[in-house]
Structure formats: C-alpha cells, structure tokens
Amino acid sequence: MDNISASSYLELLKPWLAKLPSFLRKSAFNPALTCYGTGESAHWPTQSNCNVFAALAVLGTAPDLDDDALPMKRDEILATSIELLRYAMATHLTGHDLASDGRQWGHHWISVLGLERMAHGVNAIRDLLTEQDRDNLKRMMISESDWLLEFYPVEAGLIGSSGKNKPESNIWNGGMLLRTALDYPDAPNRDRYLEKATAFFLNGLSHPLDAACETKFRDKPVREWHAGFNFTPNWSLDHHAYLNVGYIVVSLSNLAMIHFYCKERGYEAPPELYWHLEEVWQITKRFTFPDGRLLRIGGDTRARYTYCQNYAIPVWLMAADLFGDRDAAQFERGFLAQMKCEQEYSGDGGFYTKRLDNIRRINYYYYARLESDAPLCLSYGAYWRRKFQLAQCPEQPAANPPCAWQDEYHGATLNRSRGAIRSWVWHGAQGPTGLCVPASRSDMAEWQGNLHGSLLSTQTPEATQGDSVHCEFDGGFLNYGECFWRETAPLGEGEQVYDYARHRIVCAALPDAKTMLVLERAVIQKEITLDSVRGIGVKIPNDLFNGSRRRYRAAGFDEVLPGNPGKEDSRAVPSNHLLVDDALAVTALYGTDKLTVYRPAIPPIVIRKAHGPWLHSLYADEICGHCSTENQRLMPGAVAFDDGFAVTAAKLAEPAKFRAETAGALRRVEYESDDAAYLLIANFGDETSTPPLPAGAKLLTGSPELEPGAALLCTF
Structure with missing residues (x-):
C-alpha cells in the first residue's frame, strides 16, 4: 500500500486551479487587491x-510544483495568495479599505475563525511578506486579541439552543490569543492573552466532571476555570441543538491547527491545549466509517459530505502525529479517494460544481464558501505532511471496531458489531433518525428521516422529539x-x-x-392537508458516491435504477422483501405486503431551513410501504x-422467518435470525398492558408490564 504524502493532496489541489479564477474578483475600492467569492x-x-x-500559499510554496502542467504558474499562484491576504488585512477594522459591501470586518464572536484556519498559510509564505504586510498582520492580530480580552466572555453549556454551547469558538478564540502572545511577545497584554487562552481551552472540550476537577493549569484547578460543560457525560455534543458529530470534528480541527502551528514555530504548546483531547478523539473514531466518512448518527442540517467532513482532515493528521494513530491515516486515505471522486464528477477542477449546482444557482454566497473549505482542508495535508513525519x-485496513454507546440527553444508541453499524437517535438534526448499514458501505448511509415514515404537509413540517426510553443489552439495544x-410556519392569519x-x-x-426491527x-x-404520506422510509443514497446506480432485487423484480431521474419515477415491488446491491435487505413485517422504491423528481436530502427554496445536497431513493404522494385532507x-419492518445489513436473499400479530393496540413480531428466535412487542395504545410471553422466554430488555408507548424484546 502506497504511503500518503504531501503530493497525495497536491494532486487534488492542482486541478482546482482551473476553477479558481471564476471565483476571483478585483476589489471595487482598491484594484490592487483581489478577493474570493462575494x-x-x-x-x-x-x-x-x-x-x-492559505490553500494557494501552500500550493505556491510546494517544492515539487511543475509549472508547465498547471493552469497557473507558481509566481501567479503566490501573487494571488498575497493579494487575498492583503485584502483580508486591508478590509479589517485596522485597515484602510472597504469590503465589497462597503464595510469593514472584525470584532465579533466568529471574526477570528478565518485567521485561525489560515495560520499555516501565513507560515508557508512568511518569508515572502513585506515589512508592511507583517506590520498589518500584527496590528490585526493584536486588535482582535484585545477585543476578545475585553469584550468576549468565556461561556459553556450543554444545550445548543441556549446559545452557550461553544466548544469550537472557545477553542479558536483561545487559539487566537495564544498565537498572538507567542508571535508578539512585546504585545502589552501578552500575559493576559495567555491567561484567557487557558480559560477558553479548558472550556472547549469541557465535561460535567470538570466542575469538581482538581487538576491544575497555571496554578489553578480546572474547577476554578470551569464555566460550564459543552459535552454530555458520554461525550456527545448538542451543537446547533442536535447530536452533532460534525461539530465534534470541527472542534478538534481547531486544536489541530494550533498544535501544528506551535510545532512548526518551535513553541511549547501549553498542556491545557490537549485537555480531554484523547477522550474526544476516541469517541470520534467510533463515529467514523472505516473509509473516513463521518458516521453522523444524529444527522446533519447542512450539505452532505462538505464542511464538517472536510475538517476531519486536520483532525486525522493530529491523531497520526500525537498518538501515532494508523487508523487515522486510513481514514485520511479513504476520504481523499472520495474527494477525488467528487472532483472528477464535477469535471472542471471544482469540488461541488455538479452535485451542489442547485445551491450555486440559488445562493452563490453559500456555494462559494463550501467550495473554499475543500482546498483549505487539502492544504493542511499538503503542508503538514510536507513538514512532519506522520503515521x-x-x-x-482496520476492521469495524466493535462498540456499544448510548447517550441519555439525545436518546441515542449505537451498536457496532462485526460487519454492521446500527443506531437510533431521537434528538437528531431533522427529527428522529436511525441507521442500519454494512460497515463497509458508507455510501448507503443517510439520516434525514431515515428508518421511519413521514407525513409531509403543504407548508413547513418538522418532526419534533417527545418522550423516549432506551435500553442496551449484550449485542444490541x-x-x-x-x-x-408539527406545522412550524402556518399561513392562516391568527394560526x-x-x-x-x-x-x-x-x-x-x-x-x-446485523438486524434492526422497527415498528x-x-x-x-x-385536521391537516398533507402532500405525502409514506411509511417505512428507508433512505438509500443514489448519487455520485455509488456511481449513481442501485440494484434492487425481489421476487419478480430486478432493476438497476440510476440516481436523480429528473422526474418522479416510483417503482412498485411485488414483494415484501427487497435486496439492495446484494448488501442490504428490507422486509415488511406487517402493514403492507408490497414495497415501493419511491424516486422523487429532485434530490430530497436538503439543507435544513425554515422555508424554501430548498437547497439540495444529495439524491436518495426511498423504500416505502404505504406510499401516497397525492394531496389529501x-x-x-x-x-x-x-407498519413494521426489518432492515438487515447483510445479503439476505430470502426473508427471515417471522410472524406478526396486530390485533388491538399491541404489535407482536416474532423474528428468526441465525438459529435464534426473538419476540418484539410494542404497546401503541393508551392503557397499560401485560401481554403473554412464550414458554421459556428470556427477557432481553423491557418490562412485561407495558405502559403506553413502551416495548419489550425477548428471545425464546
């Protein structure tokens, strides 16, 4: 197996140069400056x-760059890079120019994030900066650091909707103060920068136990630094008000940037930088497919496989450096292959030209941002693998690591065992969501309304979490x-x-x-008007990452269906059992004796917004039971x-033996798998019930006395 090197990243950055000029424009206020996007x-x-x-700075200083094979020469790459940096400094509050909207930027909660993310680029071209450039940079860094010192509080809190869940921003703000103190030891507030940086770092990956922790930093115990905890006791994160695996990664990425910055500049990184880093890294590995794609069990409110996914690259590099983690390097390799697939699909050197074309047409502002994250994150690998020997x-390749994990706050359960990954989360990005896929098939994973039916109104519906209970047992949950x-934006006056x-x-x-049963x-x-009522709801991505083709097989049915047909093209399956790509099986247990492969006219996986126009992110088919897409009152x-159904993360050519009873409020399903028989009983009524169990039944979890909404699982 070939090693990963700086050139592995450069090979993806080079084609991007052909696309870049379409995003560049001269400043309307100072033609000597160039800016990106809007x-x-x-x-x-x-x-x-x-x-x-930063991406251009790294690319332009690559020692093995072949000018003749590139759409931009090295001198042009470097000149453009410096013009972009000068635009950033000139339009800052410490500069003398205006941005394209006639304003300057700076001095708010997120204003230093871009400066943190570009720091390695400054290191790459530091020798090419003029004395004036360096003075401007110093003035900007000190100005932002002084504002953080005087005006920005250190806060932390579990609940995303409170506005105090701030792991990533605490880390990047601490990074700004630390870097300013280290780079400019003559700064008047240097010691105060270091003091507040410590507070920010210790309230980044903060945990409930920190409130009583006696470990000392700067001669003061953690409990005295503690402003609140951003993570739950089991290390989940409620950022943006859902179980947000992506922002666990983004938080770690900011630590990676500071870690490598200190390492390159010869600074001794303060120990508080690494507070809880190893614990959070270990949970992040659980939330990663073997090929590097994030296992976002709580879903995602934004464009799939872009922003947070890209920022996993610096995290993997840090884990390879700090822990010698070879799995991290394997994740790195796998995701580079996916980025290459995306770029080749675009066909013009860009990363999302085709897949996110809908976003480009509706919101160029957002699209330009997404297109900038990919080359930036590639530049971390190109630069740090150039500078350092990493694992x-x-x-x-590592096998699917077995684990069982749960989180009370989010109503979350995860089971990784042998070849399957199975999860259920109530407090997800777009409502409750489940997953059951082979560990080797990250291309089959989608969380938007997955593994349950949907009732979509004519306006802006949302599935909101109610009460939930979860129980783990050996091998499952x-x-x-x-x-x-819920109708979140009714149109009627007074409604x-x-x-x-x-x-x-x-x-x-x-x-x-391998199996999940869902009732x-x-x-x-x-009273409500609905546009669509669909039961079961197993989402099957069918986009570029699987070559935009899925094979569906059942008795009397065998079709290869392309992704994104451009019109509604649902397929009726004359069976209750359907096999997907010989890797995943869906079986209707009751409620229907036939399945439907629902194929919408447009990509249904969208960025979460309060209203349209919807920004498409990924195309997916949907396996349904009841499937009505006609307007109805x-x-x-x-x-x-x-309905009830089984999803099996394995080839299951014939359906497993099962029997279902649906009389009254109880739903009983007997299901056989691998020479074992299971009984799942749910009480969907409003009265407590004590259903009879088979002779010799062994209760795996739940109570024989079923309260309304409760369930039990036993084997017999």
Whole structure:
C-alpha cells in the first residue's frame, strides 16, 4: 500500500486551479487587491477569502510544483495568495479599505475563525511578506486579541439552543490569543492573552466532571476555570441543538491547527491545549466509517459530505502525529479517494460544481464558501505532511471496531458489531433518525428521516422529539418513544404553530449483529392537508458516491435504477422483501405486503431551513410501504400508517422467518435470525398492558408490564 504524502493532496489541489479564477474578483475600492467569492465583510466571505489564501500559499510554496502542467504558474499562484491576504488585512477594522459591501470586518464572536484556519498559510509564505504586510498582520492580530480580552466572555453549556454551547469558538478564540502572545511577545497584554487562552481551552472540550476537577493549569484547578460543560457525560455534543458529530470534528480541527502551528514555530504548546483531547478523539473514531466518512448518527442540517467532513482532515493528521494513530491515516486515505471522486464528477477542477449546482444557482454566497473549505482542508495535508513525519496507514485496513454507546440527553444508541453499524437517535438534526448499514458501505448511509415514515404537509413540517426510553443489552439495544409532526410556519392569519400527528416508533437492534426491527404508528391529531404520506422510509443514497446506480432485487423484480431521474419515477415491488446491491435487505413485517422504491423528481436530502427554496445536497431513493404522494385532507383520529419492518445489513436473499400479530393496540413480531428466535412487542395504545410471553422466554430488555408507548424484546 502506497504511503500518503504531501503530493497525495497536491494532486487534488492542482486541478482546482482551473476553477479558481471564476471565483476571483478585483476589489471595487482598491484594484490592487483581489478577493474570493462575494468579498463581503460578513463572516463566511471573510473566512472563505482566508481559506483560499492559505490553500494557494501552500500550493505556491510546494517544492515539487511543475509549472508547465498547471493552469497557473507558481509566481501567479503566490501573487494571488498575497493579494487575498492583503485584502483580508486591508478590509479589517485596522485597515484602510472597504469590503465589497462597503464595510469593514472584525470584532465579533466568529471574526477570528478565518485567521485561525489560515495560520499555516501565513507560515508557508512568511518569508515572502513585506515589512508592511507583517506590520498589518500584527496590528490585526493584536486588535482582535484585545477585543476578545475585553469584550468576549468565556461561556459553556450543554444545550445548543441556549446559545452557550461553544466548544469550537472557545477553542479558536483561545487559539487566537495564544498565537498572538507567542508571535508578539512585546504585545502589552501578552500575559493576559495567555491567561484567557487557558480559560477558553479548558472550556472547549469541557465535561460535567470538570466542575469538581482538581487538576491544575497555571496554578489553578480546572474547577476554578470551569464555566460550564459543552459535552454530555458520554461525550456527545448538542451543537446547533442536535447530536452533532460534525461539530465534534470541527472542534478538534481547531486544536489541530494550533498544535501544528506551535510545532512548526518551535513553541511549547501549553498542556491545557490537549485537555480531554484523547477522550474526544476516541469517541470520534467510533463515529467514523472505516473509509473516513463521518458516521453522523444524529444527522446533519447542512450539505452532505462538505464542511464538517472536510475538517476531519486536520483532525486525522493530529491523531497520526500525537498518538501515532494508523487508523487515522486510513481514514485520511479513504476520504481523499472520495474527494477525488467528487472532483472528477464535477469535471472542471471544482469540488461541488455538479452535485451542489442547485445551491450555486440559488445562493452563490453559500456555494462559494463550501467550495473554499475543500482546498483549505487539502492544504493542511499538503503542508503538514510536507513538514512532519506522520503515521501512515496500516498494512491491512482496520476492521469495524466493535462498540456499544448510548447517550441519555439525545436518546441515542449505537451498536457496532462485526460487519454492521446500527443506531437510533431521537434528538437528531431533522427529527428522529436511525441507521442500519454494512460497515463497509458508507455510501448507503443517510439520516434525514431515515428508518421511519413521514407525513409531509403543504407548508413547513418538522418532526419534533417527545418522550423516549432506551435500553442496551449484550449485542444490541431497544429504543422507543414518540415524536410529533408539527406545522412550524402556518399561513392562516391568527394560526399558531401546531402539532398535527403523533408518531410512535420502536426500534430494536437484535443480538445477531446485523438486524434492526422497527415498528411504528402515526395518528392524525389535527385536521391537516398533507402532500405525502409514506411509511417505512428507508433512505438509500443514489448519487455520485455509488456511481449513481442501485440494484434492487425481489421476487419478480430486478432493476438497476440510476440516481436523480429528473422526474418522479416510483417503482412498485411485488414483494415484501427487497435486496439492495446484494448488501442490504428490507422486509415488511406487517402493514403492507408490497414495497415501493419511491424516486422523487429532485434530490430530497436538503439543507435544513425554515422555508424554501430548498437547497439540495444529495439524491436518495426511498423504500416505502404505504406510499401516497397525492394531496389529501386527513381528519383527527385517522391512522396515517401502521407498519413494521426489518432492515438487515447483510445479503439476505430470502426473508427471515417471522410472524406478526396486530390485533388491538399491541404489535407482536416474532423474528428468526441465525438459529435464534426473538419476540418484539410494542404497546401503541393508551392503557397499560401485560401481554403473554412464550414458554421459556428470556427477557432481553423491557418490562412485561407495558405502559403506553413502551416495548419489550425477548428471545425464546
């Protein structure tokens, strides 16, 4: 297996040079300056400008750059890089020019993020900067650091909606203060910078136990530095108000930037920089597929496989450096292959030209930002692998690491065992979400409304979390609860936000290391017009990462379906059992005897927004039971769907043996797998029930006395 090197990254940065000029423009206020994207003073444009500066600085200083094979010569690359840096400094509050919107930027909670992310680029071209450039840079760094010192509080808190969950911003603000203190020892407030940097770092990856921790930093115990905890006891993160694996990664990425900055400049990194780093890295590994794609069990509110995914690169490099982690290098290799796939699909050197074209047409501001993150993150690998000897991939790729993990706050359960990854999360990005896929098939993973039905209104619906209970046992878990479909932006004058359906769901991961059983029932609570009612809801991505083709097989059905047909193209399956790519099986247990492969006209995986126009992110097919996409008016008490199904992360040519009973409020499913028989019972009624169990039944989890909404799982 070939080693990863700086050139592994350069090979992706070089084609990007052909696309870059379409994003560049001269400053309207100073033609000597160049900016990237819209060039505005808002934080995304300023960050993007810094991102591209850094990528060009790394590329332009690469020792083995072949000018003749590039669309831009080395001198042009470096000149453009310096013009972008000068634009950033000139349009800052310490400069003398205006950004494209006629304003200057700086002095707010996120204003230093771009400066942190570009720091390695400054190191790369430091020798090429004029004395004036260095003075401008120093003035900007000290100005931002003084503002953080005097005006920005150190806060932390678990709940994302509180506004105090600040792991990443505490880390990047601490990084700014630390770097300013180290680079400019003559700064008047140097000692105060270091003091507050410590407070920021210790309140980055902060944990509930920190409130009583006696470990000392700068002669003061952690408990005295402690402003609050950003992570739950089991190291989940509620950033943006859901279980956000992506921002665990982004938080670590900012630590990586400071770690390598200190290492390159010869500074001794303060020990508080690494507070809880190893614990959070270990949980991050659990949330990663073997090929490097993030296992975002709580979903994502933004464009798939872009922003947070890109910032895993500096995290992997840091783990390879600090811990000698060869799995991290394997993740690195796998994701580089995915980025190459994305770039080749775009066809013009850009990274998201085709897949995110809808975003480009609707919101260039956002699109330009996304396109800047990819080359920036590639530049970390190109630069740090140039500068340092880092761990390489193992000779044999790591197997799926077994683990069982749960988190009370998010109602989350995860089981990785043998060849499958199975999870359920109630407090997810776009409502409750589940996953059951082979560990080797990250291309089959999607979380937007996955593994449950949907009731989509004509306006802006949202599935909101209600009560839930989860229980783990050896080899699996049981997770049950309810959510409410809510109309978040009703149009009628005087009409308030309201819940229109109650959706109960029971999810059981069996001890067979491959199967999930899901039982669900949705009942209308308020008269409502719905555009779509679909039960079961197994999302199957069908986009560039799987070559935009999926094979679906069942008795009397065998079709290879391309992604994104451009029109609604649903396929009726004359069976209750369907095999996907000979890797995943879906079986309807009750509620329907036939399945449908629902194929929408446009990519259904979207960025979460309060209203349209919707920004498409990924195309996915959906395996459904009940499937109605006609406008309909439903009255209170109507049962929208009532079904049960099994998902098996393995080839299952024939359906497993099962038997289902649906009389009254109880739902009973007997299911056989690997010579073991299981019984899952759910109480979807409003009264407590004590159902009979088979003779010799062994209860795996749950109580024989089932309260409303509760479930039990036993083997017999």
